[in-house]
Amino acid sequence: MFFSRILRFHVDFLSKKRHDFSFVYNTYRMASFSLSKKKVSLVGSGNWGSAFACHIGENIRQLKSQYHERILMWCKEEILDDGSKLTEVINKKHENVKYLPNKKIPDNIVAVPDLAEAVKDADILIFVIPHQFVKTTCEQLRDKIKKDAFALTLTKGFYVDEKTNELLLVSKIIENTLNIQCASMMGANIASEVADKFFCEATVGSRNDKNSEMIRQLIDTPLFRLRFYPDVEIIEMLGALKNIVAMLAGFSEGLGARFNTRAAILRLGLREMISFCRLYRKESTLEVYFESCGIADLITSSLGGRNYMGAKKMTETNKSLKDIEKEDLNGQSLQGPSTAKEVYRYLQGKNLLDQFPLFRDAHLICEHKIKPHVFIDNLGAHPEFEQKNHKQS
Numbered sequence: 001m002f003f004s005r006i007l008r009f010h011v012d013f014l015s016k017k018r019h020d021f022s023f024v025y026n027t028y029r030m031a032s033f034s035l036s037k038k039k040v041s042l043v044g045s046g047n048w049g050s051a052f053a054c055h056i057g058e059n060i061r062q063l064k065s066q067y068h069e070r071i072l073m074w075c076k077e078e079i080l081d082d083g084s085k086l087t088e089v090i091n092k093k094h095e096n097v098k099y100l101p102n103k104k105i106p107d108n109i110v111a112v113p114d115l116a117e118a119v120k121d122a123d124i125l126i127f128v129i130p131h132q133f134v135k136t137t138c139e140q141l142r143d144k145i146k147k148d149a150f151a152l153t154l155t156k157g158f159y160v161d162e163k164t165n166e167l168l169l170v171s172k173i174i175e176n177t178l179n180i181q182c183a184s185m186m187g188a189n190i191a192s193e194v195a196d197k198f199f200c201e202a203t204v205g206s207r208n209d210k211n212s213e214m215i216r217q218l219i220d221t222p223l224f225r226l227r228f229y230p231d232v233e234i235i236e237m238l239g240a241l242k243n244i245v246a247m248l249a250g251f252s253e254g255l256g257a258r259f260n261t262r263a264a265i266l267r268l269g270l271r272e273m274i275s276f277c278r279l280y281r282k283e284s285t286l287e288v289y290f291e292s293c294g295i296a297d298l299i300t301s302s303l304g305g306r307n308y309m310g311a312k313k314m315t316e317t318n319k320s321l322k323d324i325e326k327e328d329l330n331g332q333s334l335q336g337p338s339t340a341k342e343v344y345r346y347l348q349g350k351n352l353l354d355q356f357p358l359f360r361d362a363h364l365i366c367e368h369k370i371k372p373h374v375f376i377d378n379l380g381a382h383p384e385f386e387q388k389n390h391k392q393s
């Protein structure tokens with residue numbers, strides 16, 4: 001308001017001086033547009049953060065009249081082996097040489113090492129950091145963002161409150177810490193494939209039509225299609241839970257399991273994902289499980305995700321998952337082991353571990369408490385097979 005008044009004064013002044021109405025009118029129009037243009041910030045710049053930056057950075061260029069073309073991307077500063085700073089390299093080479101090498105990031109994406117500066121004046125904050133860091137990152141952002149901003153989380157993972165044994169979803173942490181609304185977007189989106197512009201789809205959980213429309217404008221393209229559901233939480237939970245099943249797919253392949261067994265693991269895993277979600281929301285509709293955030297993400301992650309690959313490697317080499325993250329993934333974060341740990345604790349607190357043998361065993365394998373083959377030996381005793389007959393609906 002204040003700025004528009006100043007602007008109007010300047011426009012009036014200029015118009016008297018120059019008597020060039022069209023010049024004045026155009027200057028005013030451009031300036032006031034730019035004042036009302038929305039700003040987008042990315043909070044995170046890892047493998048997915050950088051790939052997503054490629055997509056949204058290019059797309060936002062088509063939306064210049066409504067959005068600032070430049071997107072600030074928070075990048076936790078790191079000193080690379082040659083002594084250079086990661087943010088400086090990203091901004092110079094337009095490539096995240098550490099987390100997404102050999103993919104060009106559009107030059108309207110600017111890496112910023114200071115978190116508060118990266119989100120300053122942003123209307124839309126897109127969170128794409130590993131879930132372990134969400135709480136501390138949000139704490140640092142308290143009181144530093146625009147009051148009417150909204151968030152979108154792309155993070156796959158959640159916590160369980162140690163005291164209350166309640167699920168703490170990333171969207172809720174963002175909403176509660178920053179006092180803004182948060183939507184979720186999950187789907188079959190292996191980062192490098194998105195950066196290479198192969199077709200994919202994703203599911204958005206949003207209850208606010210205005211925010212949904214902006215998300216659609218910014219992300220939905222013929223090569224990256226979106227579908228919307230008003231269930232932020234179930235969509236987010238599916239994105240987290242599939243990482244546990246993807247690890248089991250990796251363990252089984254590492255053990256030389258055959259296709260039938262591997263398919264059974266995915267089906268039983270999906271069953272556990274649905275049952276788990278229904279502990280949170282009993283009436284969740286079956287349809288959402290057949291969206292990209294459900295079955296499709298489960299498939300792609302179990303065929304080619306990092307959790308799958310890490311688990312396979314662990315079985316084949318006996319290397320720990322921590323070492324695999326460090327040595328094979330160059331510091332990228334496997335979300336499966338920590339999600340499995342949280343899920344184990346939650347189920348234990350509810351005395352339900354026996355109902356979720358795959359989730360239970362995934363955690364025990366990650367902790368080296370059982371050998372990977374034990375979960376395959378347990379498949380035949382899955383509670384899924386206890387039912388006598390399928391009920392007619």
Ligand SMILES: NC(=O)C1=CN([C@@H]2O[C@H](COP(=O)(O)OP(=O)(O)OC[C@H]3O[C@@H](n4cnc5c(N)ncnc54)[C@H](O)[C@@H]3O)[C@@H](O)[C@H]2O)C=CC1
Binds near residue numbers: 045046050131157
């Ligand atoms: N990579 C993929 O294909 C996909 C990943 N996701 C999800 O997106 C989220 C982020 O994953 P990626 O971008 O792949 O990250 P990543 O796995 O590449 O993790 C590395 C990132 O973590 C950051 N980091 C390290 N320590 C930190 C700290 N203390 N505070 C804040 N950040 C820190 C690093 O700076 C780096 O940006 C995860 O939840 C993942 O499951 C979702 C879809 C696809």
Ligand SMILES: O=C(CO)COP(=O)(O)O
Binds near residue numbers: 300
């Ligand atoms: O979520 C993903 C694809 O949708 C990627 O999973 P990973 O983190 O296991 O690579």
